[in-house]
Amino acid sequence: MLHFDVLIVGSGLAGMTLALHLAEHRKVGLITKKNLLEGSSTYAQGGIAAVLDDQDSVEAHIQDTLVAGAGLCNPQTTRFIVEHSRAAIDWLIELGVPFTRDGDDSDGVSYQGFHLTREGGHSHRRIIHAADATGEAVTTTLGRKVCAHPNITVLEDHIAIDLITSAKLGETGKRCYGVYALDKLLDEVETITAHHTILASGGAGKVYLYTTNPDTATGDGIAMGWRAGCRVSNMEFIQFHPTCLYHPHAKSFLITEAVRGEGGILRLPDGTRFMPEHDPRGELAPRDVVARAIDFEMKKHGLDCVYLDISYKPASFIQEHFPNIYAHCLDLGIDITQEPIPVVPAVHFTCGGLVTDLNGQTDVENLFAVGEVACTGLHGANRLASNSLLECMVIGRAAAENILKTELASIPPIPDWDDSKVTDPDEEVVLSHNWDELRRSMWDYVGIVRTSKRLERAQRRIDLLKEEINEYYQHFHVSNDLIELRNLVDTAELIVRSATLRRESRGLHYSRDYPDMLGEAVDTVLTPANY
Template sequence: MSKHLSYDILVIGSGAAGLALALHLSQQRPENRIALLSKQRLQDGSTWFAQGGIAAVLDQFDSVESHVQDTINAGGGLCHEDAVRFTVENSPAAIQWLIDQGVDFTRESEGGEYHLTKEGGHSHRRIIHSADATGRAVHSTLIERIHAAPNVDLFEHHIALDLIRQPNPRTKRFRCAGAYVLNKSSESVDVFGARAVVLATGGASKAYLYTSNPDGASGDGIAMAWRAGCRVANMEFNQFHPTCLYHPEAKSLLVTEALRGEGAHLKLPNGKRFMKRFDKRAELAPRDIVARAIDHEMKRLGADCVFLDISHKDPEFIKSHFPTVYQNCLQYGIDITREPIPVVPAAHYTCGGVMVDSDGKTDLDQLYVIGETAFTGLHGANRMASNSLLECLVYARSAANHIVATIDEVEVPRKAPAWDASRVTDSDEDVVISHNWDELRRFMWDYVGIVRTRKRLERALHRVKLLQDEILEYYANYKVTSDLIELRNLAVVAQLIIESALDRKESRGLHYSLDYPGQRELAMDTILVPPNFANQAHVV
């Protein structure tokens, strides 16, 4: 039996962005009722697995200007300087807020200064971290705090299907009024009504066959916002993390960039280093350069992987600074204090997303988007290491502040109709879903990967449109499941990635085309506008 639930604010997503926003709202507006949805357990998102740390200006020898310029340089000329400056200027406050919540960051010594490390693209040590499991330290602390928030209702194992869009008489535009949500336990589709809705569902790296992300990174928020009429930007810029563990039994195991920051060397199977042939910064070059260099060497040599070697460092230093990597590799028989780690690039981060302003507002009234789901302009054509968690925290706070300042002016939306499942049946052909899922991820990896051509992209676009026809027919006739929802969303996001890549007739940052190897003089964002663009005036 489906339910109709009503809240002041609905937060969809339980990573750093969603939890931080919900906590800010709870602390500032205890009288507002907040619902927070997680499609699995609270700790199952990408935040939990983030290893490196959070970039912030915390050292007396560092500066806002230096962090801003490093980010712009890494972004291939596409960063929006106002967004970069806004994020960096708010970085010390974001870190202090985490410390106030109880996050235990690593110190130089007991009771001493916080230890800062350095990663690719950064000119200073500015990465604050909790050993090599920063995401877990941040996420577990925020989860503990959210459980104690009296006005936040948590809904684990709930996955949103679509946003509810209604006319907004006050602005003569459309507004978001909630979402249809599948309760995975009861298999019912419930209606969550809300005066404000926040999407914080993460990225879409699961569109690729090889990824460092957990299974939930299926682009749900981007697809839902697109279907609701929101513009997306720069979806062609998919960051491939250069170093994921290559092992037949390992799945989505990222090897943190901080190893290279502390002196690890990338080597060919013959033991020779190669990065200096591609960039004078060698292993500390930005991720797109390192990933492309590894891809080039693997294809040139026909090698299955390259190797990341930190064994020349003191074993106790390695174990104390990288306990998670050490233990993870050891379970696969690799002792990183004595031997190199076999690594390959894998899809890691979605730099594009739903277009928002500095408050996280979208084209659809009362819809906010934050975190990896959003396009803020911070990352440009290539995200600099450890700026992602910072973006989550800064925009979670600014979006929360805007909601707090305006929520009293927002009318309660009218009750939306229940989800109509009267003409659907149970499927006895779920193999179609798994087959389509596998096909989509394989052709995205083969045709829309680290190096692209127009011919490959056109082939991928043709394939994804055929898949969407099959998925639409299946979606219309059978009861929705979590796998079907994710497949439907991935197909939408895959098409957005392909169309954005076809539009960019140059090579810039994470988008490298053999047909257009040069870079245009004028740097421009790729903006896609949906057929039902929400920012158009309508007749009430």
């Protein structure tokens, strides 16, 4: 049995922000499914939105966020996060994150000598970035700090199975005491207790067939929190990034929003530009608008993809601003300085999640959720580009400050994981089959455009799959694939149930049966039946 003052599940920007803000005063454990830097934060390309330039304003950033969120953003949350944006960036600069320096093309818009770019939905240049690999630059810098801190213990190759709660111990109330986690290298389940537990495990992109997310994004924290008694909100709002590289040898490679922000044009195969016909903002419209426009054009013309063209810009500009995209595409035989990039929409971000307050507190005492796993109300019905990393830092710091003000609660005796009544699986084909069927069903029936009939079909398949998966879970030893599949099917059900309840089209949720947006914006909130 392991014990920490604070246990953090997930090692992305949210998890590492918490760890570094807590470690001076608390013994921190941080568990991660693979290695420390393997997660969605590392793969973030575009940058971090913040009010940094004197010509920009908090009110403008708030307004842009509210417009993108289609009336569903929480105004208090939005203001809190935007007002703390500059402090978050200053903290990263102080830690030594190598953001891109100002250049000749900045139009005089910079912050402390760092270049600011613009992305879809933003009315100003306010995105601070490290070329086109911001996430990697940020997480690598923070990762070095985390590994060097004596009060932080990093447990790699550990996947949380379930939260240890008062309900599991037969107690009254709703409290969390840690997690049971599988050490994948030793193939042993460990009991890890903590006075405070934070879910910072990211989103659920892998519930869909095509996604820009890494393989770790399997909705673990959302599913565990739901099973522990937490409410979830707005799970129907799944953001499809408009521009994922379309190539048989490119897996989940994102073409950052900043390509369009710096002048990239979306074209049909014959070179025709189509975005102005869908929205007056053209390529700078919010992601949901652009994704639906691409989906419409692909279906209308029977296309496998459309094309994002920035080749009219000087080659030196492209190589300087998008060095990683340029190099990756060139490896695949695509010279983006000479030809357009084939792109398709793919699942990118989970806007909903576990309901929390501005301190990251969930409905379960001593359990917090920060980052993509949580629903603070910032993103509403559609996340504004580059607001996600900002949310990780601002809410992460607020959660840390709240935890440091709280006394360490007592922990009752915790039983070890009991697997005495299960056996090794006789065959694992059921896992791979159910994994594929679930993700394909979600893609086919709960995608960019939805109907009531499609949602009903998805729910029927999920019901059958959930029954099979739970039966498998009850009879066989846990494995990484089984744990992830169990979490995926729970998360898929939450998405479908939420989408079924929303009888309108708003933001990322578009229904052919309910194409109009209602006058009142209301959150979709699900509460576990057994609480």
